[in-house]
Each structure stands twice: as structure tokens, then as C-alpha cells.
Amino acid sequence: MSRNPRFDVLFEPVRIGPVTAPNRFYQVPHASGMTNALPQVRAAFRGVKAEGGWGVVCTGAVSIHPSSDDSPLPFASLWDDRDIRAHALMTDAVHEHGALAGIELWHGGACSLNRTSRIAPLSPSGMPWMSTHLGFMGNLRPRAMDAGDIKDLLRWQADGAKRAMRAGFDIVYVYAGMGYLPYEFLLPEYNQRSDAYGGSIANRVRLVRELLAVTRDAVGDRCAVALRISLEELRGKPGTNAESEAHEVVGLLAELPDLWDVKMDSSPTDCAPSRFAAEGSHEPIIDFVKRSTNRPVVGVGRFTSPDVMVSQIKRGILDFIGGARPSIADPFLPNKINAGREHEIRECIGCNICISSWHDGVPVRCTQNPTAGEEWRSGWHPERFAPPKSAAALLIVGGGPAGLECAVTLARRGYAVTVADAAPEFGGRLNFETRLPGLRTWGRVADWRLGLLRSLPNVSLYPGGALDADDILALEHRHVVIATGARWTKMLFSSLEFPMGELDVPQVYTPDDLALGVLPEGPVVVFDFDNYYLGGAIALRLAEHSRAVTYLTTAGNASAWTFMTNELPLVHRALCKAGVAIRTLQRITRFDGETVTAADVYSGEERRLPCRSLVIVGMRKPRAELYRALMARPTDLETAGIATVTRIGDALAPGAIVHAVHSGHRYAREFDAGEADATAPAPAPYIRDFPL
Numbered sequence: 001m002s003r004n005p006r007f008d009v010l011f012e013p014v015r016i017g018p019v020t021a022p023n024r025f026y027q028v029p030h031a032s033g034m035t036n037a038l039p040q041v042r043a044a045f046r047g048v049k050a051e052g053g054w055g056v057v058c059t060g061a062v063s064i065h066p067s068s069d070d071s072p073l074p075f076a077s078l079w080d081d082r083d084i085r086a087h088a089l090m091t092d093a094v095h096e097h098g099a100l101a102g103i104e105l106w107h108g109g110a111c112s113l114n115r116t117s118r119i120a121p122l123s124p125s126g127m128p129w130m131s132t133h134l135g136f137m138g139n140l141r142p143r144a145m146d147a148g149d150i151k152d153l154l155r156w157q158a159d160g161a162k163r164a165m166r167a168g169f170d171i172v173y174v175y176a177g178m179g180y181l182p183y184e185f186l187l188p189e190y191n192q193r194s195d196a197y198g199g200s201i202a203n204r205v206r207l208v209r210e211l212l213a214v215t216r217d218a219v220g221d222r223c224a225v226a227l228r229i230s231l232e233e234l235r236g237k238p239g240t241n242a243e244s245e246a247h248e249v250v251g252l253l254a255e256l257p258d259l260w261d262v263k264m265d266s267s268p269t270d271c272a273p274s275r276f277a278a279e280g281s282h283e284p285i286i287d288f289v290k291r292s293t294n295r296p297v298v299g300v301g302r303f304t305s306p307d308v309m310v311s312q313i314k315r316g317i318l319d320f321i322g323g324a325r326p327s328i329a330d331p332f333l334p335n336k337i338n339a340g341r342e343h344e345i346r347e348c349i350g351c352n353i354c355i356s357s358w359h360d361g362v363p364v365r366c367t368q369n370p371t372a373g374e375e376w377r378s379g380w381h382p383e384r385f386a387p388p389k390s391a392a393a394l395l396i397v398g399g400g401p402a403g404l405e406c407a408v409t410l411a412r413r414g415y416a417v418t419v420a421d422a423a424p425e426f427g428g429r430l431n432f433e434t435r436l437p438g439l440r441t442w443g444r445v446a447d448w449r450l451g452l453l454r455s456l457p458n459v460s461l462y463p464g465g466a467l468d469a470d471d472i473l474a475l476e477h478r479h480v481v482i483a484t485g486a487r488w489t490k491m492l493f494s495s496l497e498f499p500m501g502e503l504d505v506p507q508v509y510t511p512d513d514l515a516l517g518v519l520p521e522g523p524v525v526v527f528d529f530d531n532y533y534l535g536g537a538i539a540l541r542l543a544e545h546s547r548a549v550t551y552l553t554t555a556g557n558a559s560a561w562t563f564m565t566n567e568l569p570l571v572h573r574a575l576c577k578a579g580v581a582i583r584t585l586q587r588i589t590r591f592d593g594e595t596v597t598a599a600d601v602y603s604g605e606e607r608r609l610p611c612r613s614l615v616i617v618g619m620r621k622p623r624a625e626l627y628r629a630l631m632a633r634p635t636d637l638e639t640a641g642i643a644t645v646t647r648i649g650d651a652l653a654p655g656a657i658v659h660a661v662h663s664g665h666r667y668a669r670e671f672d673a674g675e676a677d678a679t680a681p682a683p684a685p686y687i688r689d690f691p692l
């Protein structure tokens, strides 16, 4: 297949100051959770994207000084020359495939609480950045920078730029976004200085102008200088000489950087979850930038459709198609478009599990791409697979995320694979969950896998038939994979913080009942101690059906864990808009069909609420009957020639979709890692990376 000429424009080289990008695919700086402590892991993660066709591949935030210390969140550093080698591994990996390497030099200002370095955080005027979420809270307040501090900052940036150049980077950033130090100077409410760096917009922009100048001096004509800037807040402020302060800032700096990298101000709008924002959601904020500068402009918007990308270029919004999440979900996105295989793009679903890994302080993980972060550690390449070691045929029972991922990877390796599912449609839990408000895009997890499975000759798909142990014995596959998922229970939640006591009385439902079409009578209480997306999404769905809904949780917020995925503020907004009452820090103790009794998790004080139906979104248990039935018949298995029976995904350990996909992938990579026709999968060794 060859490239559709409609997409030719995406493959034009574009000049960025003294360097030239080979095409318009630009992996903007994004967190990887890998830090300088995992240099090989990081180099392989970034290098694979260059191999997949991204013309520019950037780092995440790289701190220029110990006064910008984000711990315990992961960040990279370029504090002294000893940091250079770790970065050089990445630039080598990127250059190997003809791409440019960019580095986002970063100072977090009042946003980095310096928990390790214990240096008083720097800020324009001593105003703290006071997060209301525990994960970001701190109790060391920043100090106001004086003229000497500003000089120091400029020197750190210049030193960082010189080291970046020595590490082999082609594009060096000044970062004025997302609450970090140079951005803090731009905001009139936050920057209350009365010197040359505060007050008028020309003064507030002075620090960014000087950072650009010292960076330019440091790199000469060897590297391009990029400015990354958040424009959302400024775009909302009317300007004195232009439509908005954002227009004024861009106008004042127009030709100073070699590249404008434009974005939103907060993680939930910048890295907007698909539940609440569509592809291209930044456009209304950044659409004017290209009209104010002759320099190339890059921006993001969870772009996965080549037609949307072309439209961004042709309509003069962007010069480069920026990608963070789309490049994680499919590092080979550009190459697939180039080869006329755009239908094979594994599109990002916008779930933001990748962001949660940064909040967790671990290397990036992805729901769609189980190889993300595993390129070096596990040797998993997203597009290359070890050939089969035998002619063994495999049966996968259950076609949810785990079973489908397992099947697709085994099939791409060349094994003959059969997938059977009891349900009329493949997709498992996704069949129900993607019908809930905002969750349609997540269907791509099943769609991408099914699309590929249907195109491969070595795959047989059998939906609509539950298999029992006798069926499986009769089919005589060499290896059987049990991917039968999990069931929601009616367990309640004990004061010891684990599930306890099943509430098996009428009018108590689980998500499984709703999946079967039950529509509970109102008033409904949704009791959520799973605390990820499902409880909140079910409450929204019931409100759509005009039920009076109370959402009740043991946590301090609705869908509390969605803080990790940037969804939490948007979930709260949606629940309030839908008229759902939110009760936090409560657990249900009794239900009599007319009222529930809820106890405060700390004080134990009880309250009663009117309630005709109770939906419990709490604990899941593996659907393991089939596995147990097979394992109880070792002689029959041997007679049938079945060498292994293995559980994967939720049938093994219930979890988020990302874990099910990873589990399915791991099986397919590793089940034959030992002997050619082993009777048990061999666990792969755990490979460790070390700082250089």
C-alpha cells in the first residue's frame, strides 16, 4: 500500500530556525515518569517513536536547578555535567531514525515544592500555588524573587541550554506554561511585582523574553529555541492593544523563538480526557497564534485522524501536528499514515492512564499500547514480534480487553488462534461501559483489536457461545487461555477499609445487572467504593433516565481516583449539572428497601436516606468457575492434549482495562519463553535499569 496523496502535506519537511524537521509529526514534551534514574528505559521509549516516524521527539520536563524539584513526582534533571550522559542516550536513540530531539528545560517556581532539595520555592511575589488536592499539597510557601534571583535563573537556563547542546539536542525549550515559573510572571493576579518584571504586559513578559535571549546566546546557531506557553488564561483576559492578553504576549515575542509550542494552562484542559473533550479541543484558544508570527507553530489536541491533521495545517492553525498521547498509544502513527495503513492506527482513547502513571511516580503505561515503557525493560517492540516457537494452536475463552489483546499479539506472532465469547459481541466489559455517558471513545480498545483480528488469516472468532469444560476438552487446543473477566459483587465496605458482608436483598444491583438492562427504580443511591470512573458514570446514566440519584462514596471525592487521570474536576461538574447529590466519606451499613443507612467513615455517625434501589460499585471477583472446572480434570486435559490452562486479565486479578490489556499482552509474549512447547508459561526475568 502507498500513502494517500491527501496526506502528503503531513510529510513535508519544516524548518525550525537552524534545524529542519523531516515531517510535521512532532512529539511534544510529555512526562514519561522515567527520570534520569531509568536512562535506558527512557531512551528506548523515545527512540521507538522516532522509529515510528515522529519527526521531532522531545523529553518531558527537565529541571535546570535543584530549586525546581517536583519530588515525589518524577522529573528529569540537567543540574550539572553528570546529567548529560543519561540524556545523550535518548538523543542517540532519536537521531538513529533521522528525527530531531527536543528538550524541555523547566523551572517549576512556586509549583515545585522542593520536597527533596528543601530550598524555599521561587515565585514572582511570594504568592503560594495552593492545590486543593492532597497529592499536590505542601506546606512550604514560596519566597519572592529579587533581582539576583532573576539573574540566577537566567544563568541556570543558559547553563542548561549548553548542557542540552552537549547532550545532542536539536531544539531547546523555554517553558512558560502550566503554572511553572515563567508562566507565573505572566499572570497579573499572581505577579504583583512593582519592578520591571511586573505590572504592564510588556513587563510581565520580560522574563520570558530574557530566557529566550540567554537560551539563544547559549546555543548559537547549533540548536533551535522553542517557546512553550500556556495561553488559556491569558486568552480570557481582554488586552489593552489587542483582542486578549494572549494576543499581546504572542505579538510582543512573535519572532523571538524559532518555534511556538502552544497549549492550555491546567492538566485537565491541556490533557483533556475524552469523556469530556473531543479531538482538537485546544483550537479555540490557540487558533490565532499563526496569524501573529512567521515562526512555525505546534499544538496538540489528541489528534489521531489524518484528515483532522491535514485540516489543521490547511486551515492555518498549526504547522506541526503535536502529539503526546497519540504518540504513546501508537508510536508508529506517522509511519502507518505514510504507508497507506492509517486504518491500523491504534488510536488513543483519551483515558489518561498515562497521566496517572506520572501521578503515581512510575514509568508511563498506556491502556491502548501495552508496550509503552516496556520497550527496553521487557524488550517489547510495538510492531515487531518473535515468531512462533511451535505449531501449537491456542484457544482464548473470553473476548474482553484481555482476551482480544492476547489474541491479537499471538496472531501477529503467527500462532493459530481461536477466540470464543459467550456474548453476541466481542468487547467484554466495554460493551456496557462504552454506552455510559462520555465513554464511547473507549470502544477503540475493542475496535482496533477486532479490526486487526478480522483481517488476519490465522484467527477464528466465535462470538455468541458460552464454552464449558467439556467443550474446551473436545476442541483439543494445545494451550487454553481463560479470559472470562470478573463479576461485580454486592459486598459492602467495612470500617477496616476492605470489602465485607454481601448485601444480597431485593432492589440491590451491581453494574452487571445494569449491563443486562435493569433500570433501577428511583430514588437510587449509587454506593461507590471502587472509586474509579464507573460509579460516577453510572450515576450520570441514571440521572439521564430521570432518576433521583444520590452518589455516595467512602472517599473524599466523587470518582476519587480520577484525580489521577485529570477527570475528577470534570466528573464533579458533570454530576452537579445532572442534579446528582454527592455524599463523601460515607459507607452504607443497612438497606430496607425504602431507606439506606450510611455511616460517616471517621465518626461512625449514622444517617438515613430515602432509597428504593441501591447500586453497589464496589468489589469484583474473578469469573473463575471455568478455570477451576478445567483444573479439576488433569487427566482429561492430558488426554485432550491440552498442555496449559492459564488465566489472564480480570479472570486472574480484576483491575482497570489497562491492566487487563497488559496481562493479555504479557501472556502472548511470554507463554513460550521457556521451552518450545512448555507445559507452563515461563515468567520473564525482571530486568532493571540503573542511573549512569
Ligand code: ADP
Pocket (backbone or CB within 6 Å): 397, 398, 399, 400, 401, 402, 403, 420, 421, 422, 423, 426, 427, 428, 429, 430, 465, 466, 467, 468, 483, 484, 485, 486, 623, 626, 648, 649, 650, 651, 657, 660
Ligand atoms: P477482561 O477485562 O479481563 O478482558 P471482560 O469481563 O471485559 O474481562 O471480558 C470477559 C469476557 O469473557 C466477556 O465478554 C464474557 O462474555 C466472556 N466469557 C465469560 N465466561 C465465558 C465462557 N464460559 N465462555 C465464553 N466466554 C465467556
Ligand code: SF4
Pocket (backbone or CB within 6 Å): 324, 325, 326, 328, 329, 347, 348, 349, 350, 351, 352, 353, 354, 355, 365, 366, 367, 368, 369
Ligand atoms: Fe491515550 Fe489512554 Fe494510552 Fe494515555 S493511556 S495514551 S490516554 S490510550
